[in-house]
Amino acid sequence: MEKMMRVSSSPHVRAKTGTTHIMADVCIALLPALIVGIWHFGWRAAVITAISVATCVLSEFIYEKLLHMPVTVGDLSAVVTGLLLGLNLPSTVPFWVPVIGGVFAIIVAKMLFGGLGYNFMNPALAGRCFLVISFAGLMTNFNYDGMTTATPLALLKAGETVDLMPMFLGTTAGTIGETSALALLIGAIYLLVKKVISWRIPCLYILTVLVFAAIFGGHGLSVNYLLGHLLGGGLMLGACFMATDYVTSPITAKGQIVYGICLGLMTGLFRVFGGSAEGVSYAIIFCNLLVPLIERFTMPTAFGKEGRKHEK
Amino acid sequence: MGLATFRGGVHPYEGKELSMNQPVEVLMPGKELVYPLAQHIGAPANPVVAKGDRVLVGQIIAESSAFISANVISSVSGTVKDITPRLTASGALCKSIVVENDGAYETVPGFGEKRDPKTLSKEQIRQIVKDAGIVGMGGAGFPTHVKLTPKNEEAIDTIIVNGAECEPYLTSDYRMMLEEPDKIVAGLKVILQLFPQARGVIAIENNKPEAIRVLQEKTAGEEKITVCPLKTKYPQGGERMLIDAVTHRRINSSMLPADAGVIVDNVDTVIAIYMAVCESTPLIRRIITVTGDAVASPRNFSVRTGTNYRDLIEAAGGFKTEPEKILSGGPMMGQALFTLDIPVAKTSSTLTCFTKDAVSEFEPTACIRCGRCVSACPEFLVPQKMMAACEAGDLAAFEALSGMECCECGSCTFVCPARRRLTQTFKEARKSVMAARRKAKG
Structure with missing residues (x-):
């Protein structure tokens, strides 16, 4: 008898794209925002992001080593978390802040729930929210060009108008990665073209925020006010890179639409009626919790079962 | 209007260029x-x-x-x-x-005699198809005479000839469309004789422009027959997807195509019907593509059923490199073989021989809920949740998620970036559910 061939159940071919490719694409898409951040906020921005990434990767590695689990840092998901956390911090924070945030994001929000795929909250945002609650002063100290200034959203909240061009380019106050709408847009288009994300969540999210602001903002259809909301704060960063996190967003197409609208409503609510000027992080964290519920009510009907629900 | 197609599906490497230009050779x-x-x-x-x-x-x-x-x-x-x-x-x-x-190839009396189908009654045609042992040659092997005898004969308004050939590497149907278009049209006319109120549609994926052109020419004068080009996408040739693309009617797993007024027959099955009815030749041959990167010279053969697979490989020049994996069928739904000592059956279509097994290097990792399986599923299922149900051993949940609608096309597994064995798990779950149903029936 000749040598036996390899057998396995079909299919016998796989698409090239693996988890690591997807995570690498997200990292690439975040590079423009990171570069603009370093350009405008200086070397501190680079160091803080680097510390954040290193902390996240090391936390995952050490946790898995200590628990004798297979090491999964090669999938680059911890790098993505570290990048997102870094981009969500002001450039003025002390260097121990990204360390605490990174450990919380990876250990508490991700690994304790079972690691990649099992966390119910976006780890980077969980880390950021933990930091905001614990060190509110440090986390809201925005500095631009050597001076402490108010963010555009804070100005909007105070009823003033904002200068839109700097907000588009990124030459304004804010966290490292959120200020340049242009850089974020380039990254988002990259992800859309590579089909890593779909248009559903970011588009509906942003659209809903604008509609909400137009109805409840008190400035009607003021272009300056609405564009201020669009370009200001973490909306672009949140909508394109964090609300689209696979693990913590609905898997069904209809669910993604519902989720995008929920995010927009929550963000609008926080921004217009809330105590602070910003609300993207909390809106995403809150809506993360709604995902199982949204999925439950947006399950697609199987092919050929449309209108035949009650047949066996 | 765009090309006829369906929602979902995937685009695996087609691999058809290996053998698509090789004319069919008769192999004794x-x-x-x-x-x-x-x-x-x-x-x-x-x-x-x-x-x-x-x-x-x-x-x-x-x-x-x-x-x-x-x-x-x-x-x-x-x-x-x-x-x-x-x-x-x-x-x-x-x-x-x-x-x-014995090498004499002595035939039964009447074998090969020409017959005019117009002189035959519907019952006679059905009996001839039954006697000829014709089954669906697209792979499933459903007896054709049963298909041609639906309960609601008058309700059948469309006969689809399946020339999609969406499975990668397969070129046998393509070659037949180029080489025997007259037999396909004549066979379809025989079926239309059974269903005078129906129209005939020859559906072909648009990665086979030559086949579309040839059949359009051959059917130019036919009032009741049209050629329907389809968007190239796997699994376009799946029966349910094909019916949806051509007629915009959708059937589920508990329905037959006839419930949507449709009968679907594969290209080679239609030729078999022609051969049986018009040339008194029962189903004794099969077109087989021998292909893959391990084969010295990929080719298409016309072989008699019962021939050993090993003879096919030999006729294709043997192996160029040692194959690691051999499939009966294509890479999406084919069956992996551990030996070549297997006969050509009515439903065989291809021997695909790979130098390297493209899947064994992958270890499944955690699901990241990316949703690619959901977009790819042509049955609109949520494989991610079905998998979770299977892993929890919860077959009731699997059924509630319409798991029994799964057509096992493999699209979800193909696109999964975490390399999870979705289709493989669903096949097992479906078997268990069916076994439990049989048991419950007694």
Whole structure:
């Protein structure tokens, strides 16, 4: 008898794209925002992001080593978390802040729930929210060009108008990665073209925020006010890179639409009626919790079962 | 209006260029031919010959044993050597009739006689198709005479000839569309004779422009027959997806195409119908593509059923490199073989030989809920949740998620970036559910 061939159940071919490719694409898409951040906020921005990434990767590695689990840092998901956390911090924070945030994001929000795929909250945002609650002063100290200034959203909240061009380019106050709408847009288009994300969540999210602001903002259809909301704060960063996190967003197409609208409503609510000027992080964290519920009510009907629900 | 298509699906590497320009060559069989009694869906056929009997080309050697069953026909003349279990492509042993080929190819009386279908009644046509042992040659092997005898005969308004050939690497249907278009049209006309109120549609994926052109030419003067180009996307040739693309009617797993007023037959099945009805030749041959990067010279063959797979490889120049994996069928739904000592059955279509197994290097990792499986599923299921149900051993949840609608096309597994074995798990779950249903019935 000749040598036996390899057998396995079909299919016998796989698409090239693996988890690591997807995570690498997200990292690439975040590079423009990171570069603009370093350009405008200086070397501190680079160091803080680097510390954040290193902390996240090391936390995952050490946790898995200590628990004798297979090491999964090669999938680059911890790098993505570290990048997102870094981009969500002001450039003025002390260097121990990204360390605490990174450990919380990876250990508490991700690994304790079972690691990649099992966390119910976006780890980077969980880390950021933990930091905001614990060190509110440090986390809201925005500095631009050597001076402490108010963010555009804070100005909007105070009823003033904002200068839109700097907000588009990124030459304004804010966290490292959120200020340049242009850089974020380039990254988002990259992800859309590579089909890593779909248009559903970011588009509906942003659209809903604008509609909400137009109805409840008190400035009607003021272009300056609405564009201020669009370009200001973490909306672009949140909508394109964090609300689209696979693990913590609905898997069904209809669910993604519902989720995008929920995010927009929550963000609008926080921004217009809330105590602070910003609300993207909390809106995403809150809506993360709604995902199982949204999925439950947006399950697609199987092919050929449309209108035949009650047949066996 | 865009091309006819369906929602979902994937785009695997097609690999058809290897063999698509190779004309079909007739390959004569070796000394021993093996005819499994179950080459179709339904009850295995009953042997009507005994060890030592002499058989002729075209002779029925096993008879349809139930309503859903099919005859088995000898493709050579010779002596019945044995009736014994033999290995089939599925990996299981199946009781088979083994015939020693005498090389004379002596035929049964009347074999090959030309017949004008116009002189035949519907009942006669159906009987001829039944006697000829014709089954769906697209892979499923559903007995064709049963398909052509629907309960609601008047409700059938569309006959679709499936020339999608969406499975990568396969080129046998393509070659037949180029080389035997007249037989396809004539075969379709025979079916239309059974359903005078129906129209005929020949559906072909648009990665086969030459086949579309040839058949459009051949059907130019036909009032009731059209050619429908389809968008190239796997699994366009799946029966449910094809019916959706052509007629915009959707059927589920508990329905038959006839419930949507449609009958679907594969290109080669239609040729088999033509051969049986118009040329008195039962189903004794099959077009097989021998392809893959391990084969010296990929080709298309016309072979007699019962021929050993090994003869096919030899005829294609043997192996260029040592194959690691050999499939009966294409890479999306084909069956991996551990040995080549297997006979060509009515439903065989391709031998795909790969130098390297493209899947064994992958270890499944955690699901990241990316949703690619959901977008790819042509049945609009949520494989991610079905998988979670299977992993929890919860078959009731699997059923509630419409798991039994899964057509096992493999699209979800193909796109999964975490390399999870979704289709493989669903196949097992579906088997368990079906077994439990049978048990409940008693």
